[in-house]
Amino acid sequence: MLMFAFQQTSAVADHVPLLPYLLIVLGLVAALLTLPLLLGRKTKNAVKSASYECGVAPKGSARQRFSVHFYLVAVLFILFDIEAVFLFPWALNIQGLGLAGFVEAVVFVAVLGLGLGYAWRKGVLDWQ
Amino acid sequence: MEENLLELIILIPFASVVVQYFLHRVLPARLAGLIACGAVLVPFLLTVVVGRGIGAAAPQVPAVTATIASWLTGGGLEVAFGLRLDPLSCAWTLVVTGIGFLIHVYSLGYMHHDPGFKRFFIYMNLFIGSMLALVLGDSLPLLFLGWEGVGLCSYLLIGFWFEDMNNARAGQKAFVVNRIGDLGFLLAMLMIFQTFGTLDIAAVTNGLSAGHAQGTFALGDARITLIALLLFVGACGKSAQLPLFVWLPDAMAGPTPVSALIHAATMVTAGIYMVARFSVFFALAPVASAVVAIVGALTAFVSATIALRQRDIKKVLAYSTCSQLGYMFLGLGVGAYGAAVFHVVTHAFFKALLFLGAGSVIHALSHEQNAMKMGGLKPHLPRTHWTFFVGCFALAGIFPFAGFFSKDKILGEALLGHGWLFPLVGVLGLITALMTAFYTFRLYRLVFTGPERLDAHAKKHLHESPATMTVPLVILALLSIGGGALSLPAFAHFDILGDYLRPIFAPALAVAGEAAHHAVNVEVALMLVSLAVVIGGAWWAWNRFARGPGDQLPLPQGGLPFLLENKWFVDEIYAIFVVGPMRGTALLAGFFDRYVIDGIVNGLARLCDLCGAVVRLLQNGAVHTYALLFIAGAVYLVCSLL
Amino acid sequence: MITVVDYYVVASILFAIGALGFLLRKNVLVMFMSVELMLNSANLVLVASAKSFDLARGSAFALVSVAVAAAEVGVGLAIIIALFRLKATVDAEEITNLRG
């Protein structure tokens, strides 16, 4: 009966396999949060409550300045990251697109590479 | 052969402009002036040569045509840089180049000491070239090109002596007022193209005649009437007719030869040329013709009243020009096309003469223009004096000077016309003739006779002008005396100009019906009446200003008692019946000129400025304001969909 | 039942929020973010339409527009930094030297 209903609204039926996955994820999260509470040793000091290893200090003036390099690298990262998106469809259809597609992809990467080289030459990547 | 000569007529002035502009550092001033004069004389001679060949009256309008180059094509539009010399354009070309040449020669003397001597001649040649393009162009775009070109030159020459922005107002006023007229012309051009599918002038007028014959365009067709009215709006701007005449008196700020050439003899008659060119349209549109006649008569009358009391010698002549142009339009309006063209020619003779004479006086008195500060110049400036005197007779229209014949032809056609309108405008014209005679001789008396009222500075430099200036005066004086012979009254059977122009106006007269031939004694009687009126006016002014300005020296207030003291019977009648209303009219006209017309022109300018200020206020530099307007526009556009 | 029209409505609301944000916020960076929101609402329209027609072209278009928007962000941040270096402000209302 239930299966029949699911067949009718196939959109919902498609998501049924996600249900156990969801349950497992929720259970795992709950477990990870509760087990340390039960099992772990509790010490409280400044180092312990600070962010782990890296990142920006959680407290402090919001007006703190960052090096412009930080933004430059971030912007470059975003750009190259997003351009990489275009390589995925190509990779999925690499058979069908054949040599012409390959050449186009090479040109695409070459242009990106030129941009990267330019940035490099201009000293954006030197972290000083 | 003739085609090539025709092309040369128009190319020579432009070539001369180019040569003078680029060699202005190298050329000595004297040589530049001579080149400029030659560039006008040669076209004149060429026109005589080419124009002789087209005299024969054939059923087809005789003409020489030439195509310099293909010009505009596209959108169904085929216009070539074509020239067409037919009797009408030949008449104009001869006037433009002939009078133009004399004025160029005169300017050699007049502008002798001016630092802008070379610049002046460049502009003058440019003007001649543009005017020839206007007259010789065989298509509306070319006519318009010349139309704008002469406007530009006029503007440049009015502003010739102006050093800073404020003083250039006169030039700007001329330009703006002319633009209003141009708007009418442009619209007429668009409508003509839409109606006839061509912009070739001959094709358009032939098309209209043919269309009328086939019954496509009835008499009084609304579209044709509208086109005719729009054309007339354009003509009003260029030819200084009510209510667009305000720019012409202001234009007197330019050098006097400019006033003579552009603002008396040639450019201002461009409107007449256009109406004459499209006479078929006006013949088919009685309403438009009536408007032309009424506007012409009113302009003639109003400007003459204003001229009665002007003190500036050039202003008198300027208003007189408006008034005479009004006569010409009156003639066109009542269907006396040939007479109107005749008056253009004679007017060019004597008005150029008067302006140049005035220029000679002004030159002699070190740029004094106030007639109240002249007087008694007759012995000092003998040649200027007698030529000016001839000009006065011609302007006043006294037999047998040129002005008499042309003015009388127009008045005759008007007074003897049918209906109530023609005689009415005719009577208005007759009154104007009286005033014309009056102010003309008033001016003569104030300047040349009576006690000397010169100030010391002017007196020290008093001298007769050099030969370069007086020789053109003499030639023009001879033309003003004998010019009437071009077209004698009908009963004399001697009408060179009329015969020459007949094929041009035949279609229009065929539509409107040829004017009836009047009995000889009627015509003669009419002539005698108008002659009596004119001589009366002249005689009265002659006596009244025998001893200088008299009561006119102080400002106009309180002039009436003095007039009453005058024992003359005619004077008293005049005072009661004419002067009072006239003074009122003159005052009113002055008021109208100063406050209404100026007000509208200035008001429009101020309105534009105000709107501009609002636009600039919104442009406050803040991105948010910009975005807000952006969104407002977007919302408006989206909402307009609903 | 969610139809394609509902997506259009949501997208329009997002677009309006973005436009309002652009109008109301003074910080240039936040204004820029608002524009990104508007661009993404347009992407939503594209993707929803692509889904409704069962054509991939709209989705590909959205992908392209995201990439282009990234480039715009790069340039935008650079110009904002240049401005900040000159005038030490990112307040749009203080940048009104050019006017009239």
Place this chain on the structure above:
Amino acid sequence: MFQDIALAGPILLPALAALLLLGVELLAGGRRSQGSFLLCALGALVALIYTGYFLANGRTGLAFNGTLNVDNTALLIALIVHFSALLAVLLSRSYLAARRDADAPEYYSLVMAAASGMAMLAAANDLVNVFLGVELMSIPLYVLAAIRRKSARSVEAGLKYLLLGAFASAFLLFGMGLLYGASGSTLLSALPAEIARLETNGGLAAFGVVMFLIGVFFKVAAVPFHMWTPDVYEGSPTPVTAFMATATKAAAFGLLLRFTPVIATGMGPEAGSSMLAVIAVLTMFVGNLGALRQQNLKRLLAYSSIAHAGYMLVGVAAIVAEDGGEIALTGSSAIVFYLGTYAAMNLGAFGVAVVLDRGEGREGVNELKGLCSERPLLAAVMAVFTLALAGVPPTAGFLGKLYVFSCAVQARMYALAVVAVLASVVGLFYYLRLILLMYFTPREEGAEPRLLRTDSFLAVASFVCAVLVLWLGVLPAWFVDFVEATVRG
């Protein structure tokens, strides 16, 4: 494949030049301004000749699965774009040489990139390509506006352009999404038929058309989406302003011409043309009124360029009113003619502005004072440009206006034609003022004689423009025939 690439040459060649310029900078380093100038001018020249060759030989067609339609109109627009790019580059040399705060290689590379985007916009037959073209045109222009990064005015101009440009892009993209939703197609040429087929989505299509048009209106600087124009034109380096004013306008109008069938089907010819007419009237008047009392020459020319966009919109309105038919051809050729002549006269006027600037940022109209006596030839050339902008015969400006306005008459939009003529009368005031300043106003008492140096490249550019403006005004037949014949195909 190679056929496609050959057809896309007008787009790819400037892009290649842009990459080469970057590559040279990458390998050689340092500021080789002279070399990059020559390379860039060469690139623009090659692109110009290539486009001209294709145009002359009728090498047209669809490329890349129909997403690019390299037809004659596209080639003509590309020709205008590359002409503008070449002349703007020629103006740039002396402008940049006098200033130390802009990097030449990047500058030239960006000009070429923008030209590539503009050419793409002219040929784009697919919404994706339209968007790419718009952004490839705009993003380099944002940077170019702000390229003098030590100058507060330049950076302010860049920022304003960027913020408002991105804002407008969002409208454009949203409109594209809606059009796609209303038709299921991104091919511009297929849009009208598809929209008509899915008539139930009529409202959606109309909404989409309006949003799309808002984006385009921003690019052509139509009121009320024009507010960025005066500020950005004033703040940007002068050659960039010249490039923006001419090439951007050409490319955006190319797009608009290709888009007219979509407007007519999406909104209906009636509503579409009346909307365009309203925008056109507003644009003409605001542009002309705003320019009236301007003291800054670049700002004055900015307002003037707004007004010119309005004149051209009159033609677009006429085309939309008579959806299809003869007027689509005459109107298109009239607008292309206008764009070509406008490019010549405006680039020329900006060239004179560069001379007057003397590398010291002197942009006031008062710099024109007494130019006639100091440099008569320069004054004459400037007078030609000014009269052409004002639309006074016998310059090309008059003919352009005549053609465009007569389109409105042909479409029976008489009121629009009359208003357009009136607006151009208002415009006369400020153009006339420039002539007055040059010819009738001497410089102040005791003013030092100026050293007005004319770089030889700049002189060539101005001279070419002046000759073109006069030639096309006096003997335009060949050009009009050419444009009309090619637009007809």
